[in-house]
Amino acid sequence: MNESKICYEDRRENWIDSLRSRGYRLTEPRQVVIDVLAYSSRALNAAEIYDSARKKYSSLGLVSVYRTLEKLEELELIQKVHHPDGCQSYIAGFTGHQHLLLCNECGLTAFFEGDDLVPLIDNVSSDSGFDIQDHWLQFFGLCSNCKSV
Ligand SMILES: [Zn+2]
Ligand SMILES: [Zn+2]
Known part of the structure; x- marks a missing residue:
């Protein structure tokens, strides 16, 4: 899918620029967390991020991981x-x-654009009387690698 088009180095630079331009101090613990996520094509949980970031910076604390994640999320970078x-x-x-596809086995993620939800949204809206403003769609399954195992 889109995965091969991503330039991880650009992404990392981009994140660092965004954080810097908002006056965020890029300490070493924060940098290692950023590196792990910016270079990942898989969705990672906090413990996984912590484990791989600690290989580069052994005195990393879990609190730094959470704080950095919070900041990146606030800026919509992750x-x-x-x-x-x-x-x-x-x-x-x-x-x-875009919508997210997630492999339940290996955690690989991919994205797809476009959905045909408009008729559904219209129906739900007229049945419920809700003014529907947004939706969130994620697909789960097995990627082509895991499927063939
Ligand atoms: Zn997979
Ligand atoms: Zn959509």
Whole structure:
């Protein structure tokens, strides 16, 4: 899918610029967390981020991981991924109106654009009387690699 088009280095630079321009101090713990997520094509949870970031910076604290995630999310540089079991993980944010595909086995993510929800939204809206303003759609399943195992 879109994965091969992503330039991880650009993404990282972009995040660092956004954070700097908002006066956010890029300490080493924050940088290692940013590196892990910016270079990941999988959704990672806080514990996974913590584990890989600690390989680069052994005195990293879990609190720094959470704070950095909070900041990146606030700036919409990353976004939360919800899992069927109620867990949450994070992936680099995407631009425009796109929807997320998530592999339940390996955590690979991909995006797709376009959906045909308008007739559904219209129906629900007229049945319920709600003025529907937004929706959130995520697909779960097995990626082509995991499917063939
Ligand atoms: Zn997979
Ligand atoms: Zn949509």
